[in-house]
Amino acid sequence: MGCAYFSPSKLIFIPEEWKSDGTYSDTTWPPDAILLSQEESNCFWRNDPPEGKQLGEVGGRPSWVNTPKPTAEQYIEEAEVKKKGLQLFATNNIIVWQTKLLMGRALTNIEKSQLDKWMDFIDCLSAVDVTKSPNIDWPEPPGN
Known part of the structure; x- marks a missing residue:
């Protein structure tokens, strides 16, 4: 070199x-x-x-x-990015079921159960207070 x-x-x-x-x-x-x-x-x-x-x-x-530790503002910004990413991930998982419902089609019992779990996950995400970062207990996305 x-x-x-x-x-x-x-x-x-x-x-x-x-x-x-x-x-x-x-x-x-x-x-x-x-x-x-x-x-x-x-x-x-x-x-x-x-x-x-x-x-x-x-x-x-x-x-x-x-490497300096992140500032409080950087921790909050990172948490906001993570929260938005998880919300997008959840939305991508439920979009087919939402579309079926908007078209007046019925969901199977399994689809209803999965949609309920994802909606619960979205509700938990909505309750996350990013100002508490880095001490956030993030909700786990539901399994399939």
């Missing part, structure tokens, strides 16, 4: 050859870019961080730093 430059302000790696091949100009080249040692290139460039770590910089050099 070749060497690379690292920009601590942008947290990016730039292949060494890009400095001279026209990919960057004097005006677009990051002014803080430093040439990495082969050891640093092997450790950080094109590698996934270890569990619980992310790319950062310490003293202007690349480093694996602890």
